Amino acid sequence: MPIVAQSTETTDWVSRFADEVIEESERRAPGKPVVVASGLSPSGPIHLGNLREVMTPHLVADEIRRRGHRVRHLISWDDYDRYRKVPVGVPGVDESWSEHIGKPLTSVPAPKGSSHPNWAEHFKAAMIESLADLGVEFDGISQTEQYTSGAYREQILHAMRHRADIDAILAQYRTKKAPAKKQQQKPVDEAELEAAEGSGAAAEDDGSSGSAGYFPYKPYCGNCEKDLTTVTSYDDDSTELSYSCTSCGFSETVRLGEFNRGKLVWKVDWPMRWAYEGVIFEPSGVDHSSPGSSFQVGGQIVGIFGGRQPIGPMYAFVGISGMAKMSSSKGGVPTPADALKIMEPQLLRWLYARRRPNQSFKIAFDQEIQRLYDEWDRLDAKVADGTALPADVAAHSRAVRTASGELPRTSRPLPYRTLASVADITAGHEDQALRILSDLDPANPLSSLDEARPRYDKAEAWINTHVPADQRTIVRDEPDTELLKSLDEEARESLRLLLDGLADNWSLDGLTHLVYGVPKVRAGFSADATPKELPPEIKTAQRSFFALLYQLLVGRDTGPRLPTLLLAVGQERVRHLLGA
Numbered sequence: 351m352p353i354v355a356q357s358t359e360t361t362d363w364v365s366r367f368a369d370e371v372i373e374e375s376e377r378r379a380p381g382k383p384v385v386v387a388s389g390l391s392p393s394g395p396i397h398l399g400n401l402r403e404v405m406t407p408h409l410v411a412d413e414i415r416r417r418g419h420r421v422r423h424l425i426s427w428d429d430y431d432r433y434r435k436v437p438v439g440v441p442g443v444d445e446s447w448s449e450h451i452g453k454p455l456t457s458v459p460a461p462k463g464s465s466h467p468n469w470a471e472h473f474k475a476a477m478i479e480s481l482a483d484l485g486v487e488f489d490g491i492s493q494t495e496q497y498t499s500g501a502y503r504e505q506i507l508h509a510m511r512h513r514a515d516i517d518a519i520l521a522q523y524r525t526k527k528a529p530a531k532k533q534q535q536k537p538v539d540e541a542e543l544e545a546a547e548g549s550g551a552a553a554e555d556d557g558s559s560g561s562a563g564y565f566p567y568k569p570y571c572g573n574c575e576k577d578l579t580t581v582t583s584y585d586d587d588s589t590e591l592s593y594s595c596t597s598c599g600f601s602e603t604v605r606l607g608e609f610n611r612g613k614l615v616w617k618v619d620w621p622m623r624w625a626y627e628g629v630i631f632e633p634s635g636v637d638h639s640s641p642g643s644s645f646q647v648g649g650q651i652v653g654i655f656g657g658r659q660p661i662g663p664m665y666a667f668v669g670i671s672g673m674a675k676m677s678s679s680k681g682g683v684p685t686p687a688d689a690l691k692i693m694e695p696q697l698l699r700w701l702y703a704r705r706r707p708n709q710s711f712k713i714a715f716d717q718e719i720q721r722l723y724d725e726w727d728r729l730d731a732k733v734a735d736g737t738a739l740p741a742d743v744a745a746h747s748r749a750v751r752t753a754s755g756e757l758p759r760t761s762r763p764l765p766y767r768t769l770a771s772v773a774d775i776t777a778g779h780e781d782q783a784l785r786i787l788s789d790l791d792p793a794n795p796l797s798s799l800d801e802a803r804p805r806y807d808k809a810e811a812w813i814n815t816h817v818p819a820d821q822r823t824i825v826r827d828e829p830d831t832e833l834l835k836s837l838d839e840e841a842r843e844s845l846r847l848l849l850d851g852l853a854d855n856w857s858l859d860g861l862t863h864l865v866y867g868v869p870k871v872r873a874g875f876s877a878d879a880t881p882k883e884l885p886p887e888i889k890t891a892q893r894s895f896f897a898l899l900y901q902l903l904v905g906r907d908t909g910p911r912l913p914t915l916l917l918a919v920g921q922e923r924v925r926h927l928l929g930a
Contacts, residue, residue, distance in 0.1 A: 362744040363706040367663070368413040371631045374661055379628055383420035386411045386631040387660070388488075389620070391428040392455060392473035394437035397683040398713055399668045401480075405702040406633040406665055408486045415753035423488045424627055429470035430493040430613050432577045433458045452576030452597065456494040470494070480686035484695050485752045498610045505622045505655060507606060509566045509614055511586055512654050513557075516618055517564035519650045520556045523642030556617045556647075569593050569612035573600035577612075621648035625657025632660040633707055636667070666710035671718045689713060692812040694805060695757055697726050700749035704742075715816050723766035730763070760805040762796060768858070769802065771910030773810035774823045775918035782918075789917045790858040823909050825919055826927055830902055834929045837898075844868050844895050849930050852921055861913035869895050902927055 375384040386407040390396055404425065411423040433455055436447045442461030450458040450469075458469035466472040481488065496502055509516065557566045565581040569591070578597040584590070584606070591609070594601035614622055623629070634645040649659035670684055689698050692715065701722075705711045714722050732738035733746045750757060764787065776782040780799055787802060788795035796802060813822070837845075847868045855864040867877030869891040875884060897907045900915075903924070909915055916924055 362703075362741045362748075364409045364413050364703065364748060365744065367410045367631070367661075368417070370661060371410060372414060372417070372419060375630045378630065378658065382628070383422050384411070384414055384630055385422050385424065385628050387424040387426065387623075387627065387629045388632065389426045389428055390474075390477065391431055392470040392477070393431065393434065394440060394473060395683060395685045396473055396477040397685050398670070398689060399683075401686050402665050402668050402702060402707070403633065403635075404481065404486060404488075405484075405699070406663065406707050407631055408488070409703055409748055410631060411487075412748065412752050423486075424491055424629070425488045426491045426493060426623060427470065427474055428493055429455045429474070430497050431455055433469065452574075452578050454494060454570060454575070454577075456492075457575050476685060476687050480690055483690055484686070484699060485754070485757050487752070487754070493613070497613050500610050502614070502622070502626070503607065503610075505626060506567055506614060507589060508655065509618055509622065510584060510589075510606065513564055513566055515654055516566050516651055517557075519647065520564075520617065523647060524556075557615045566615055566618040567591075567606070567612055568615055569604075569609070571595040571598060571600055572602055572611065574598040617644050617647050618651055620644055621652035621657070621659070622655050624648065624652050624660055625655035628657070629660045632662050633665045634662050636664055663707040665707040669710065669712040671712050671714040671716045684713070684715060688715075692719065692808050692816065693723075694760065694808060696749045696759060697723065699757075700726060700729075700745060703748040704745040715812075719812060720767040720770065727763065727765065758804075760801075760803060762801040763805055764790065764802055766805065766809050767911065768914050769806045769809035770813050771823070771914040772918055773806070774813045774817070774910060775825065775915065778810075785920075786914075786918045789856060792857050823904055823915070825904055825923070826902070829927050829929055830905070833901060840872065841895075841898060844872055844898075845928050847871060848899075849925060849928060852916075852924065856917075856921060858913050858917065861916050865896070865899070865912045865916075866892060899928075902929075 371384060371386070375382070379385075388404045388407050390400055390403060407423055411421045414421045431454070433450050433453050435451065436443060436445060440461055442463045447458070455470040456468045460466045460469055460472040464472045466475055478490070557564055557568070562582050562584075565584060567581065568577050569579050569581070570577050571579055574595060574597050576595065576597045579593045579595050581591060581593045582601075583592045589605050589607040590603055591606045592601065592603040613619060624632070640646070645659075645662060652659050686698070698713075701711060701713060712718075729738060729742060729746055733743055738746065750759065768790065769787075772783050772786050776786065783806070784796060784799045787799070787806075799806060848864065851864045851868075852861075855861055863877065869888055870879050870884065871877050873888060873891065875888070881889075896912060899912055900906055900909045903909070903915060903919060910918070919927070
């Protein structure tokens with residue numbers, strides 16, 4: 351059963367858009383389901399920047415469902431777009447795929463070793479699986495199926511009859527400077543350029559324009575299947591269309607009223623779909639806010655099809671910690687599947703829910719992921735005890751559940767950084783990992799590692815795939831006798847205090863209190879003294895003591911949090927390595 355929101359008195363951006371979309375839907379299509387939309391081009395790996403194209407309408411649609419309204423979230427798979435280039439870094443793909451440039455994505459072979467029938471289906475499949483993990487409900491629409499089945503036939507004929515009107519709208523922008531390439535993110539590099547490359551007279555990205563006039567429709571060649579074609583004539587009455595292919599020289603005359611091997615150019619195709627589907631809400635990337643962009647031009651062209659432009663927030667870029675913004679035309683960019691290997695769906699949903707669409711943010715694949723998890727766990731605790739702010743409560747709610755119910759979650763969500771440290775130290779030995787994790791809270795030990803899953807598995811995957819080998823933790827086999835011999839009396843006394851307290855403090859909290867307390871006691875203060883009660887030099891003493899312990903345990907000045915490391919190494923081995 352759908353979850354009906356108890357209150358919409360929040361200040362989060364999702365609720366505000368839901369209010370607006372519901373009102374607009376009632377005005378345009380009273381009594382009908384609210385329609386929100388996304389568009390994705392499976393031209394290569396569908397990355398985390400593309401995910402914002404889906405998550406923005408998903409979150410709004412889900413809020414509308416929570417309020418008891420019917421809603422459809424359409425995802426148009428732009429799989430009838432042209433194959434523009436061979437992406438770099440895609441496994442099972444080499445330069446031989448360049449012979450398919452210009453064909454529909456569904457006519458290009460899948461990468462070697464794939465079980466999918468074509469290029470588009472291969473990349474769609476990974477995204478569909480990730481969306482299921484994220485709890486995203488949608489109705490998928492294949493543009494290949496729509497065009498080749500003749501579903502859009504009347505819209506195509508209508509566009510051809512009104513080509514002069516479309517051309518007049520586009521002409522207003524042709525002399526204006528195009529948006530800088532570096533600002534592009536949405537399917538500009540796929541859909542907007544589909545008609546531009548190598549097509550002779552089709553110099554614009556908005557249709558074929560030559561001596562025969564302007565045409566908003568581009569056939570795929572009947573011989574080589576490529577879109578390197580030019581329409582040479584068209585008759586409105588008979589729908590007879592002639593075209594020639596600049597790639598293979600093939601030409602033919604067909605009846606467009608019966609012909610299903612071609613598509614409207616992008617700047618006409620998108621607004622046609624708005625009208626055809628009755629879309630009320632669809633976001634667009636920042637590149638569409640400039641004059642002449644698809645969203646701006648589409649707002650005028652949609653009227654030709656009897657429709658209206660959707661409400662559509664501009665969404666900003668999504669980056670990756672330590673990397674530039676992403677582009678799907680290049681390989682090696684992280685996908686939702688990559689992110690879900692190292693983080694739970696709730697965290698990934700939260701990253702998209704907590705920021706307004708026009709705010710950029712980064713997704714961490716480096717050490718920053720530990721800080722993000724700490725922040726998430728603090729929010730989780732605040733929501734549980736009722737101290738979180740309303741907007742934060744709303745973002746948390748959107749992260750952990752949808753209108754259909756709660757997303758699966760880890761039953762014992764231990765700190766991510768602790769799990770990562772344990773996975774690092776134990777190197778895949780699950781029995782050791784369970785021993786260490788049980789020692790974190792001896793009064794309530796884990797009975798099985800499954801209680802810490804799937805978070806433990808995510809942390810282990812992060813350690814194994816994103817932490818460089820020289821930063822992995824390798825515990826010494828034998829004591830560093832030279833270093834132990836060289837220690838002064840102050841350092842020796844600090845080690846004695848630590849060793850004396852191990853047995854009585856063998857838990858995460860106990861060891862945390864112990865390792866921070868040793869330098870305080872050595873300086874004559876209580877182990878319970880707060881930072882405000884201590885002179886600044888105590889922090890220096892603590893850092894020196896920690897560095898000494900790391901050197902004696904792992905041969906470096908830094909490493910996992912010391913309490914976790916001590917638990918991982920075990921009491922007997924700690925005593926051995928510290929010279930007891």
